[in-house]
Amino acid sequence: MEGSLIRRIWLFYYEGFRSMTLGKTLWAIILIKLFIMFFVLKLFFFKDAIREYETDNDKSQHIINELTINRK
Amino acid sequence: MILASLVDMSRLQFALTAMFHWIFVPLTIGLGVIIALMETYYVRTGNEFWKRTTRFWMKIFAINFAIGVATGIILEFQFGTNWSNYAWFVGDIFGAPLAIEGMLAFFLESTFFAIMFFGWNKVSKNVHLLSTWLVSLGTILSAFWILIANAWMQFPVGMEFNPDTVRNEMVDFWAVVTSPVAVNKFIHTATNAFVLGSVVVIGICCWYLLQKREEEFSRRSIKIAAVFGLISLVVLIWTGDGSAYHVGKKQPMKLAAMEGLYKSKEGTPLVAIGILNPRKDIRRMKEDSLSYMLESPYIFNISIPEGLSLLANRKMGTIVPGIEDILNGGYTYTNRNGEEKIAPPIEERMQRGRIAAEALATYNKARISGDEANMTEAKKVLDENFDHFGYAYIKDPVEIVPNVPLVFYSFRIMVILGGFFLLFFSLTIYFERKAIIGKQRWFQYLGIISIPLVYICSQCGWIVAEVGRQPWTIQDLLPVSASVSSVSSSAVLTTIILFFALFTALLAAEIGIMIKVIRKGPEA
Incomplete structure (x- = not known):
């Protein structure tokens, strides 16, 4: 029974994706967009500005310095 | 900087x-x-x-x-x-x-x-x-x-x-x-x-x-x-x-900017249609106060009498603070605890903001050195002034005008x-x-x-x-x-x-x- 449920869910998605027409174009756009966002923009251009600080304590200290020394 | x-x-x-x-x-x-x-x-x-x-x-x-x-x-x-x-x-x-x-x-x-x-x-x-x-x-x-x-x-x-x-x-x-x-x-x-x-x-x-x-x-x-x-x-x-x-x-500053309202009066009108006077610039208030005061905020406007008082206070004849009023303080506002307070002048908030930032720095130093008495004192000062914390970074009161x-x-x-x-x-x-x-x-x-x-x-x-x-x-x-x-x-x-x-x-x-x-x- 469980096997057949999994198979039915699999077939539901499989047939759904296979019968797509406009959906194929839309999926291509989604995948290209996600690739650009995560593998180009995030990886090379949107790095975490406080990544060099390993612990939360170091990060807190950096922000305290920013707020009490650097920005005054 | x-x-x-x-x-x-x-x-x-x-x-x-x-x-x-x-x-x-x-x-x-x-x-x-x-x-x-x-x-x-x-x-x-x-x-x-x-x-x-x-x-x-x-x-x-x-x-x-x-x-x-x-x-x-x-x-x-x-x-x-x-x-x-x-x-x-x-x-x-x-x-x-x-x-x-x-x-x-x-x-x-x-x-x-x-x-x-x-x-x-x-x-x-x-x-x-x-x-x-x-x-x-x-x-x-x-x-x-x-x-x-x-x-x-x-x-x-x-x-x-x-x-x-x-x-x-x-x-x-x-x-x-x-x-x-x-x-x-x-x-x-x-x-x-x-x-x-x-x-x-x-x-x-x-x-x-x-x-x-x-x-x-x-x-x-x-x-x-x-x-x-x-x-x-x-x-x-x-x-x-x-x-x-x-x-x-x-x-209130956002509402004042939405209305181009600089100075308020009882029964504040709501501008239905208007053209702002570009020469009415709050930054000129200190430099050239006379010509600033003589400039009207609008070149043209059609206003609804009492409209802004009704909109902001649900009551006719009330005052809605304008940009200058907010900079000078003295109006009523709701703080983040939901309490109605009389707003201090922005200069005072800037001062209290700097006290809060200083208290944070003192607290941090005391924490690192394990000085608990100083930590408690600094925390008290910080808590008292935290509502103004952001004003520590404001260099000139007019910076708070959008x-x-x-x-x-x-x-x-x-x-x-x-x-x-x-x-x-x-x-x-x-x-x-x-x-x-x-x-x-x-x-x-x-x-x-x-x-x-x-x-x-x-x-x-x-x-x-x-x-805003x-x-x-x-x-x-x-x-x-x-x-x-x-x-x-x-x-x-x-x-x-x-x-x-x-x-x-x-x-x-x-x-x-x-x-x-x-x-x-x-x-x-």
Whole structure:
């Protein structure tokens, strides 16, 4: 029974994706967009500005310095 | 010293990303409900016409959803890169709603979205209808959590500042979720999306009518969209009034900028239409006070007597503080604990802000050296002055004045277009009931023109909300100048160009695919 449920869910998605027409174009756009966002923009251009600080304590200290020394 | 250009460029980048993101989101939310309503008709009547109609609008929904999905993630990238001080300072207040939004969106969309598109002949009608409503609910709930986070920035409640971690920690989840600003903002924004979705449906149908195609499809779609749009617009106007009231109490500078109001008097009028005097610049108040005082704020204006007093205080004859009044203090405002307070002058708030920042530095030094007595003393001073913390980074009182012309004109464009849509929906319903909408060519053109107008209206609303609260990322607690990361301006410029290219390509793809699908029509 469980096997057949999994198979039915699999077939539901499989047939759904296979019968797509406009959906194929839309999926291509989604995948290209996600690739650009995560593998180009995030990886090379949107790095975490406080990544060099390993612990939360170091990060807190950096922000305290920013707020009490650097920005005054 | 952080260069103004870095702050401005980071703001520009965030604003452009948010505005681009907001092109896609409201149509997803608005169209989601309209589709669910149409499918409900189908399930109740069993009429195949409604199935075809629903499936067509689902295609439009899918195009918009596919192009728009995840565009908001770039905003989250920017928090970590360009606004790291803010991202850290805001703590779990922002993290919790965004995490709930992410999980909810993933769960609802991955499950019920598939049933909605793949399940037409594979699940029962009722299960399919339930899935459509759940997808629609999922898009609305996503917006709900995002707007809670946004509302907290406008009116920070339900948290305590922890000087050990330099983070705001949520102490009352329900205070954050049920904040009057959050509830009002959510209903206002959601109904705005419903109105936008309705106008887009009517606009596309008007194009078909103009082409003398799909008359039955268009008329029936218009009927649903117009009634839904009109009801939503009434709620939108009602919550707009609520927004003005909350802004007046909690962000009075924003309201003053919306009105171009410099100096108040009892029974403050509301400017219905006006042109600002560009020579009335608050920055000249100190340098050339006489000529500043002689300048009128408006070149031309038509005002409603007592209008602003009624809007902001619900009472005639009351004072609504103007920009100068706020700089000088002495007016009543609601603090983040919900208490009515007499506002001190901005100079005093700047002084108290510096005391708070100094206390934070002292606390930190005492913590590192293990000096508990000094820690306790510094914490006490910090707590007493924390409501003014952000003013520590304000160098000149006039820095707390946002861009008045941008806020003033955006507000008027939004309100005038809101009035136009009230008339538009009413006329649509009238023409449809009289069965003459197919003959009103001028109205069909108007329907098509209304599509860009509703987007302009929606974007202006965001400009009022977000530019109006400048210079604050978190009202009174953190200005943009202290929120921004120490990154190079050129790096920000590069990412602006990159994301602008990406989003423009996405928008072009959306418009292109949509036009193709619309041309083919519902029978394709």
